[in-house]
Amino acid sequence: MQKVNTTEEFTALLSEHSKLFLLKNSTTCPVSHEGYKEFSKFAEETDGAFFYLNxxxxxxxxxxxxxRFEVKHESPQALLFSEGKVVWNASHWNVTAAALKAEWDKI
Structure with missing residues (x-):
C-alpha cells in the first residue's frame, strides 16, 4: 500500500496500472480508521496496486x-479504477476486506 499526495502522482499511477484501488482516508475519524484497517488487511492478502490518500x-x-470522476467525496471511501475509470466505490462501513475482494476479483 502506497500513499499518494498529488494529482500528478495519481495521474501517473492511473497510466501505470490497468486496475488499482484507492482509499480516501480521514486521519481524525474513527469510522475512517476502521475502513483503513479493512483496506490494509485486503491489500496485504492480495497481489495488486493499492494506494491511499489522507x-x-x-x-x-x-x-x-x-x-474528475464524478464520484461524491466521502471518507472513508474505496474507489476501484479499471482502465482509468471508476468502476466501483464504497464508503463508511461498506469498506470491508470482503467487499473489496469481491469487486477486485470481478475485474
Missing part, C-alpha cells in the same frame, strides 16, 4: 478525484 494532507487531490 484527506487532510491531500485535499486538492481528493477534490480533483471527486470532480
Amino acid at each position: 484527506v487532510q494532507e491531500a485535499r486538492p487531490l481528493s477534490n480533483d478525484i471527486a470532480d
Whole structure:
C-alpha cells in the first residue's frame, strides 16, 4: 500500500496500472480508521496496486478525484479504477476486506 499526495502522482499511477484501488482516508475519524484497517488487511492478502490518500494532507487531490470522476467525496471511501475509470466505490462501513475482494476479483 502506497500513499499518494498529488494529482500528478495519481495521474501517473492511473497510466501505470490497468486496475488499482484507492482509499480516501480521514486521519481524525474513527469510522475512517476502521475502513483503513479493512483496506490494509485486503491489500496485504492480495497481489495488486493499492494506494491511499489522507484527506487532510491531500485535499486538492481528493477534490480533483471527486470532480474528475464524478464520484461524491466521502471518507472513508474505496474507489476501484479499471482502465482509468471508476468502476466501483464504497464508503463508511461498506469498506470491508470482503467487499473489496469481491469487486477486485470481478475485474
